[in-house]
Amino acid sequence: MTRQLAMIPGDGIGPEVVAAAIEIIEASGVKATWTELHAGRAAHEKFGDPLPEATLEGVRAADATLKGPTATAKGIGFRSVNVALRQKLVLYANYRPAKTMPGILSRYEDVDLIVVRENTEGLYSGLEHEVVDGVVESLRIISRKASERIARFAFETARKQKRKRVTCVHKANILKLSDGLFLECCGRVAKEFPDIEFNDSIVDATAMQMVRNPQEYDVLVMENLFGDILSDLSSGLVGGLGVTPSANIGDGIAVFEAVHGTAPDIAGKGIANPTALVLSGVLMLRYLGEEGPADAIEQAVRSVILAGETLTGDLGGKADTAQFVAAVIGQL
Structure with a gap:
């Protein structure tokens, strides 16, 4: 079965970690067609709306959506995209597991x-x-x-x-x-x-x-x-927002996202840690009933982190995003 999935790259490091998660999901053998949707500061600058109606329609139509972090100004500017998504799509349940991961200092x-x-x-x-x-x-x-x-x-x-x-x-x-x-x-x-x-x-x-x-x-x-x-x-x-996944679930609609920030200081440098979004992708696969690929990806991520040889800078290593992704795919 080919899954009809949507992805929202978001702002800052969002496009980088979304691309990394998709590469790993596809390497696990999941067949999917991806539709790119827009939200956040980049969408506001391009379309005049941080959460265009077309994005809402795309999320409703998809089997599930993978979302990168989106920027929201503090105290001024447009309303939080995350809050608006949850309310307009009635994503009434936020699901946040926290589980110790060997290799992560805690x-x-x-x-x-x-x-x-x-x-x-x-x-x-x-x-x-x-x-x-x-x-x-x-x-x-x-x-x-x-x-x-x-x-x-x-x-x-x-x-x-x-x-x-x-x-x-x-x-x-x-x-x-x-x-x-x-x-x-x-x-x-x-x-x-x-x-x-x-x-x-x-x-x-x-x-x-x-x-x-x-x-x-x-x-x-x-x-x-x-x-x-x-x-x-x-x-x-268990180690911070960089290693924990999140899901927002409603009736027949679900958005899986990293809850860390957009990290604009490192955006475009290719050194972002995609772990949180990759594990959010694992939650997405479980939601879709793809238990085998979900288990395989989770185990691969845990094996790479436990080995400690290909970690990004925030985890104490020197690897870049591409090297971490390659290591996870190598485990797959």
Whole structure:
């Protein structure tokens, strides 16, 4: 079967890491036709829109989309492309696994957890306005529909991957209505999955415990802003954003992306580390049911990193992007 896939090169090092990931995916034997779509600062400069309607249509039409990092100005300029993509395409579930990788310097061993983040509402969705001069109000929306939907995604993920526990992360002790509703919805959905243990944890205590003993956690589910913060924290436990993948999943639509920045200081130099996007491509292949190639690529990446002979500069080596890609393909 030939897969109809889309790719968004993005900004900065985006085109380089996207090209690297595609080369490795194709070397694994997956048959695919790729359609290039545009988003980010480069799209804004070329089309006057950081997220053209044609890009949204292309993502909807594809079996899945692989996306490079896109630039967003801080405080000014156009809205975040990532947020807009998630909301306009209702990519309600952000899936961020964090797993220890031998060969990557980290303070911890045997970390293997998943952060499941609600993607469409909450404070992070950017509903804010100026009330009067010098006073800005941000709205934090939590709904029963979205809360139950993300809770069910977390439990279904746990069951599919034979995980033992789902932890609802919240601040219901203070935000009694909004987070109270989220916690209630998680508890209600938990009753549909008697084979999965369920507990809950206050977000600040969770952050502390993730640093003290990350092995305590299995699958964590939370609202948008908490998920944005704790998913990056979980990446830090296993080596950083450069080695952790990410997926944004809706009903029949999915975008797989690297969550690191565009690194404009090294763009075009051919030294970018493509690991995060390659592993996001692994998530994409699993989503498509291509388990064999997914397993092969993941094992190849792990073997190259463990060997330590062909690592990019951010991982302590001297290899360039092409050399890392060649090493991974050599393992394949």
